[in-house]
Amino acid sequence: MQKLILIRGLPGSGKSTLAQTLDAIHLEADQYFINRQGEYHYDPQLLKKAHLWCRQQTEFYLSQGEDVVVANTFVRHWEMADYKKLAQKYQAELQILVCEGQWPNIHGVSAETIKTMKKRWQD
Template identity: 60%
Template sequence: MAKQLTLIRGLPGSGKSTLAKTLDGVHLEADQYFVNEQGNYHFQPQLLPDAHQWCLAQTREYLLAGQSVVVSNTFIEHWEMQAYVDLANTLNIPLTIKVCHGKYKNIHGVPAETIKKMRQKWQD
């Protein structure tokens, strides 16, 4: 199978990570930046821009190494995907965008009020 980039978008608890694990390719998400060597997740909002830069850099690295990549992030607004779209275009790699609408327990403990605000900003 030729390498490709798949973006999975959706609100917290929509099934992004679950779907990503069923697809071929290296699974990346910005939340992985907040997991320490012991496997504990500790979100630090002030580091979110760094986490997204890390995720994009890892995506580039794996694609350049010839591997398919699946990125599952919220991607609430279209501009949040643009760097990945540009990367796929630059590397001439097929891009697929999938949207999750499931209603599962969000594993990162995102407050309901935050999810409500994200829902209001959501761009189809």
């Protein structure tokens, strides 16, 4: 059965590292900010577009019969809702994994921002 795996966790928790170990197409909104030279250039004004791109890519690969793993923070439950609908639409088994590691985050998210995200976290 086809799978859609959602990996959620705070920045620096190991989401991307875990996603890379799974045998599935690996997607995350952060990939939207990587240019053709492979450099990461985050722009908070484009965050909504990045998440839309991620959902569209997820749907494309699910429509092709691929297993997909999406590694985003998914701090609030509603942030996973569209992905849950995609799993239903394509009859994919949905798995939700939570990363709780504490490594330096590679995107320079401030400690204050992470603290705020932690307060908003829904189990």
